[in-house]
Amino acid sequence: MTPRMLVNGLVSEQLPALDRGLAYGDGLFESIRLIGASAPLWSRHMQRLIESCARLQIPAPDTAQLWCEALAVTNDMAQAVVRITITRGSGERGYVLPASPRPTRVVAAFAPPPVVAADYAQGIRMRVCEIRLGEQPLLAGIKHLNRLEQVLARAEWNDPAITEGVLRDSHDRVISATMANLFAVVDGELLTPALDRCGVAGVARAEVLATCPQARIGELTLERLLDASEIFLSSSVRGIVPVRSLDDRSYAPGATTHQLQRHWRNLGLRWSRADE
CATH class of the missing domain: 3.30.470.10 (Aminotransferase class 4, branched-chain amino acid transferase, N-terminal domain)
Incomplete structure (x- = not known):
C-alpha cells in the first residue's frame, strides 16, 4: 500500500x-x-x-x-x-x-508487517552479526535517524530462514537485535543489556521492565546469552517474539515469554488470533 x-x-x-x-x-x-x-x-x-x-x-x-x-x-x-x-x-x-x-x-x-503465526508460537531464528555498534553515550538510547549500523548488519545475511541478528559493541557486549531489544533468562534471572553506551532504549523494553520489576539491566556477554534458557525480543511494532535458535543453539519459548505475550494481548496489542 x-x-x-x-x-x-x-x-x-x-x-x-x-x-x-x-x-x-x-x-x-x-x-x-x-x-x-x-x-x-x-x-x-x-x-x-x-x-x-x-x-x-x-x-x-x-x-x-x-x-x-x-x-x-x-x-x-x-x-x-x-x-x-x-x-x-x-x-x-x-x-x-x-x-x-x-x-x-x-x-x-x-500497513503492518505480515504475521507469521509460528514466530509467536515457536520463535524466530537469529544469527550473531559481525558488525559492532559504535559507542557514543551522548546518543545512547535515542532512536535517532542514523541507522547505518543496522542497515549494514542486516546486509550480512540473505537467508530467509533467519529473521534477526544479535548486535554487540566494540567490547563484545551484547546490545540488541537489529530492530528490537533483547531479553534473556540466564540462571533463572531475567536480563537485558545496558544501553548507556549505544543502542536504542525501546518503548516495548520499557514496558517489559515495568511489568517485570525483577528484571536486571546489566552487561550481557555472548557466552552468557548462548547459555540462556529463554531468549525473546521486544518491539513496539512486533510485540514479544521468542527466539528458537541463535546460530547453532536451540531454545524454546518459556514461562516469562508466555507471560509477556499475554500482557501484550491484554494491552490490546495483537495482530490477530495468530499471536494468541
Missing part, C-alpha cells in the same frame, strides 16, 4: 533538499502500533520523543497535534504502523545549529 503521509500537517511526500534530517541524520523517529484508533504504548513513545528532542536540542512538537495527525493518516485502517519523524528542519550548510530552528514533522501510516 502507498503510505499516507503528512509533512508539517500537509499531505505531501517531499522534504526540502536542505533538510538537516536528510543532510546529517539530524533528527529522530518513533514507530508506533495503532489498532484502530488506539495506541496502547503512545504515552511511552511521546515520553521518549520529548526526552530525545531535549537531548538533541530540537524543539519538541505538540504531542496532541501528533495524535490528531496519527489518527488522520490511519483513518479507516484496522491496524497500522505510524512513523513519526522529527528533524531539526532546514538550515545553512554546515554543522552549526540554526539559531532559530524550525523542525520538520512527518507523520506517515504504513
Whole structure:
C-alpha cells in the first residue's frame, strides 16, 4: 500500500533538499502500533520523543497535534504502523545549529508487517552479526535517524530462514537485535543489556521492565546469552517474539515469554488470533 503521509500537517511526500534530517541524520523517529484508533504504548513513545528532542536540542512538537495527525493518516485502517519523524528542519550548510530552528514533522501510516503465526508460537531464528555498534553515550538510547549500523548488519545475511541478528559493541557486549531489544533468562534471572553506551532504549523494553520489576539491566556477554534458557525480543511494532535458535543453539519459548505475550494481548496489542 502507498503510505499516507503528512509533512508539517500537509499531505505531501517531499522534504526540502536542505533538510538537516536528510543532510546529517539530524533528527529522530518513533514507530508506533495503532489498532484502530488506539495506541496502547503512545504515552511511552511521546515520553521518549520529548526526552530525545531535549537531548538533541530540537524543539519538541505538540504531542496532541501528533495524535490528531496519527489518527488522520490511519483513518479507516484496522491496524497500522505510524512513523513519526522529527528533524531539526532546514538550515545553512554546515554543522552549526540554526539559531532559530524550525523542525520538520512527518507523520506517515504504513500497513503492518505480515504475521507469521509460528514466530509467536515457536520463535524466530537469529544469527550473531559481525558488525559492532559504535559507542557514543551522548546518543545512547535515542532512536535517532542514523541507522547505518543496522542497515549494514542486516546486509550480512540473505537467508530467509533467519529473521534477526544479535548486535554487540566494540567490547563484545551484547546490545540488541537489529530492530528490537533483547531479553534473556540466564540462571533463572531475567536480563537485558545496558544501553548507556549505544543502542536504542525501546518503548516495548520499557514496558517489559515495568511489568517485570525483577528484571536486571546489566552487561550481557555472548557466552552468557548462548547459555540462556529463554531468549525473546521486544518491539513496539512486533510485540514479544521468542527466539528458537541463535546460530547453532536451540531454545524454546518459556514461562516469562508466555507471560509477556499475554500482557501484550491484554494491552490490546495483537495482530490477530495468530499471536494468541
